[in-house]
Amino acid sequence: MPQLSSGGGDDLGANDEMIAFKDEGEQEEKIQENAFTERDLADLKSSLVNESEINQSPNTAAVRRGQQGEHRVFQDKHREHLEGVSKQQDGGMYKSPAYPGYPFLMLPDPYLPNSSVSPSSNKVSVVQQSHGMHPLTSLLPYSNDHFSPSPPHLPTDMSQKTGVHRHQSQDLSGYYSLPPGGVGQITPSMSWFPHSLMLGPSGVHPTGIPHPAIVPSSGKQEHDQYDRGMYMKPQMEVKREKEPKKPVIKKPLNAFMLYMKEMRAKVIAECTLKESAAINQILGRRWHALTREEQAKYYELARKERQLHMQLYPTWSARDNYEAGLSGVAGEKSKADWGKKKRRKREKQQDSNTGGKRSAFATFKEEAAPAHLLQI
């Protein structure tokens, strides 16, 4: 039982979340890069173009894999190094957030109708409002009040939930001063949700808790519903009601995803690029250019997202969404079904390694990242 194996002191792998940091030498270099000036952008674009040149190799995928693997090995090396730091964080930093500015970052706008964040109230806007916001992200004003020992709105269903297989985070009970009742007793304030959301047709969690993270399993479009659909116009709601879909609870966003959400619009504006694959490459490089502290903010946010997600959906498993779009029913995939996509992907990798057709994106990069971008 993997979930249990990480129990005890581990907090959803929080201790491992600091592993992505670079070594000191590179760190310095990255810190310099981190001054995101126009020059930085030019560098990034230049790098992107260079990458595209590299990627012309038929073994692009393999090369990338190799690089990734290298990087991960490197991360592992630093896992040890950072472990002490991480533990310190669990014991100290997380109990008293090291980033007093961000805990209330994204609360107001989408969840308080027609409200907006006071620009002066935030140090960091972690999630781009223009892109809407991940439902859980938006659930995370990260005030400890939400986990106060006396939850203001305790959904009755939650404590009655049976068959809970997600372990309760030790850290959670420690950090949020949880009552000794377990998951069912921990209930974040539902004041995060706008009333319209509370009444939404799709946002009903198995526990009975309405939540925007639950979206109809209608493929990719669910993303939009995720961000904007929670405030769907009545017409849309009617339409959705007509064709009810099995709700899908999305994975909580990891640190990098949170970072991407925040920075995407910025990069798009700077680059005048819209292609997400290219944007993501830039964001990936920027991510590595972040300082420890900057990354830590997102790791912390991601950690809390996972915590909250686990509280809200104690029975949810990442596996539920594996091929959910194909099965239509989350969590019903058999072990026989499990390998289908896997094999497909393996075949694809073999294809690329044996000089298969070039990706459309490679072509795109050659065309979309021409020299004129370097002049910025």
Place this chain on the structure above:
DNA sequence: CGTCCTTTGAAGTAT
């Protein structure tokens, strides 16, 4: 319309 691309990280399965 569904899938791919591309990134990192979390969590799952397979060996």
Place this chain on the structure above:
DNA sequence: ATACTTCAAAGGACG
């Protein structure tokens, strides 16, 4: 224990 795979977001491209 380690390796590998899937999925989170995003939106244009493509079959």
